[in-house]
Every structure is written in structure tokens, then in C-alpha cells.
Amino acid sequence: xxxxxxxxxLAALAQDNRLDVFRLLVQAGPxxxxxxxxxxxxxxxxxxxxxxxxRLRVAGLVTVRREGRSxxxxxxxxxxxxxxxxxxxxxxxxxxxxxxxxxxEKSRPIRRGExxx
Amino acid sequence: xxxxxxxxxLAALAQDNRLDVFRLLVQAGPxxxxxxxxxxxxxxxxxxxxxxxxRLRVAGLVTVRREGRSxxxxxxxxxxxxxxxxxxxxxxxxxxxxxxxxxxEKSRPIRRGExxx
DNA sequence: TCCATATTTCAACGAATATTGAAATATAAT
DNA sequence: ATTATATTTCAATATTCGTTGAAATATGGA
Numbered sequence: 001x002x003x004x005x006x007x008x009x010l011a012a013l014a015q016d017n018r019l020d021v022f023r024l025l026v027q028a029g030p031x032x033x034x035x036x037x038x039x040x041x042x043x044x045x046x047x048x049x050x051x052x053x054x055r056l057r058v059a060g061l062v063t064v065r066r067e068g069r070s071x072x073x074x075x076x077x078x079x080x081x082x083x084x085x086x087x088x089x090x091x092x093x094x095x096x097x098x099x100x101x102x103x104x105e106k107s108r109p110i111r112r113g114e115x116x117x
Numbered sequence: 118x119x120x121x122x123x124x125x126x127l128a129a130l131a132q133d134n135r136l137d138v139f140r141l142l143v144q145a146g147p148x149x150x151x152x153x154x155x156x157x158x159x160x161x162x163x164x165x166x167x168x169x170x171x172r173l174r175v176a177g178l179v180t181v182r183r184e185g186r187s188x189x190x191x192x193x194x195x196x197x198x199x200x201x202x203x204x205x206x207x208x209x210x211x212x213x214x215x216x217x218x219x220x221x222e223k224s225r226p227i228r229r230g231e232x233x234x
Numbered sequence: 235t236c237c238a239t240a241t242t243t244c245a246a247c248g249a250a251t252a253t254t255g256a257a258a259t260a261t262a263a264t
Numbered sequence: 265a266t267t268a269t270a271t272t273t274c275a276a277t278a279t280t281c282g283t284t285g286a287a288a289t290a291t292g293g294a
């Protein structure tokens with residue numbers, strides 16, 4: 001992933017409504033969810049939602065397909081993975097461990113044989 | 118990390134100059150780099166750079182300290198890690214593998230009358 | 235066909251953003 | 265004390281952003 005794409009993806013996610021939308025679509029799984037149901041669940045006006053879906057779509061983070069009267073949006077897991085890869089590569093000197101401070105909180109258990117950075 | 122913090126961090130990185138600044142600081146290591154050197158390396162006006170440093174600092178992504186006449190900015194690896202954690206947790210259903218194309222089941226059209234997740 | 239449902243398009247608006255130039259501040263050197 | 269260096273502050277500006285309401289489009293059902 002190139003830097004310009006990373007900026008686009010970050011910008012797409014850097015808005016509370018859009019981040020909520022994306023998280024909901026991730027939860028919904030690969031089959032996606034109709035726009036109306038997203039609007040309902042997150043209490044966002046349909047036209048506002050169209051605006052945000054568009055941002056996510058242009059940034060490559062979601063796909064759309066029509067199913068009858070509904071437009072079904074789905075998260076693009078591959079794009080999210082590419083973004084995580086970019087951030088790990090460029091903002092952690094290539095290793096996620098680089099980002100972990102020595103005295104890290106107990107956000108997750110430490111597995112056997114794991115390096116402590 | 119809470120969603121509002123994630124949005125703040127994403128917004129801080131969602132700008133080409135700022136992403137460049139952060140990447141440079143990550144490369145620079147824990148000791149950081151003086152503002153002037155960042156300005157020089159990235160060819161950004163000093164006052165513009167102050168604006169961007171501020172955004173990164175408020176978002177918790179960098180620290181500053183004075184060293185003589187210089188202000189030395191350094192990347193906060195822990196914050197970056199927290200952001201990566203948030204994204205992995207909330208946008209990949211808890212596993213980075215979820216985001217890899219190979220790991221997800223092939224998407225199929227939804228049949229009429231089929232219930233949505 | 236006519237009507238209801240689902241979503242998008244469009245114009246408008248205030249708010250936030252990124253950049254610039256000029257002036258201010260803080261520290262160091264002479 | 266004066267001058268130079270490093271950075272910030274401030275006001276101004278153009279641009280982009282997020283939301284709203286009204287109207288348009290697309291599909292399905294009676």
C-alpha cells in the first residue's frame with residue numbers, strides 16, 4: 001500500500017460516524033448489510049449515510065451491490081489488512097513489537113516464548 | 118483505547134504532511150528529532166509544521182521536550198500500538214487474520230427472504 | 235398503472251482544516 | 265546588551281467537511 005492510499009483510508013476512518021459504520025460492517029461479516037439497516041442501527045439520516053458510504057467506498061474500504069431495493073454494503077477486509085500492514089511497516093519500524101513499551105498494561109496475556117520487545 | 122481516541126489518532130495521521138512527520142519520527146527513534154530538522158527534511162514551513170505537531174501531540178501520538186533552542190519531537194510508540202490494537206480488535210473481529218483475503222469465506226449473493234445476520 | 239419502499243442526488247450552510255506572512259517569544263552566542 | 269537562531273502565535277484566507285431538507289431515481293408489489 002502506498003502512502004497516498006493510506007492517507008485516504010485513514011481519512012475515511014477518521015470520523016466517528018464512518019468508523020461506526022465500518023465497525024458495524026465488519027461485525028456484519030462478508031455478506032454485508034443493507035444501507036437502511038445501518039441507518040437504523042446507528043441512527044444516521046439516510047442521505048448523510050450515503051455521503052459516508054461514498055467516502056468509505058472511494059477509499060476502497062467497502063463494496064456495494066444492489067439487492068432488490070436495497071443497497072448492500074460490505075467491509076473490505078483485505079483493504080483493512082493492507083492498512084494495518086502499512087501502519088505496522090511504516091510507523092513501527094516494521095515490527096508491531098516496536099510500538100510496545102516495556103511496561104505495557106495487561107491488555108492481553110503474554111504467551112509462552114513471546115519476546116518482550 | 119476508546120473509539121473517540123481512535124478517531125482522534127486516525128484524524129491526526131490522515132493528512133499527508135502529518136503522516137510523513139510521524140513516519141520520520143518513528144524512523145528517528147525514541148530520542149526524537151528537532152522541529153527544524155523535520156521542517157528541513159520534509160520541506161515544510163516551520164509555522165505550518167507547528168500546526169501539525171500540535172495535532173499529533175493533542176492526539177497523543179508525539180511528545181515534545183525543549184533542548185536548548187530546539188523543540189524535540191518524538192513518536193509515541195505506545196499510542197501507535199494502542200491504535201493498531203483498536204483497529205485489529207474492532208475492525209477485524211479481533212484477529213488480523215480476519216482481514217486477510219485468504220482467511221475469509223467467499224462472499225455470495227443473498228437469497229430472497231434470507232435473514233441478515 | 236399507481237403507490238410504497240429504499241436509496242441517492244443536489245444545493246445550501248456553518249464548521250473545521252491547511253497554509254501563509256508577519257510578528258512574537260525563548261534561548262544562545264558575542 | 266545586542267544579535268542570531270529556533271520555534272510559536274496570530275490573523276487571514278481558501279478549501280474541504282458533515283449535515284440537512286427537498287427532490288429525484290430505482291425497484292417491487294397491488
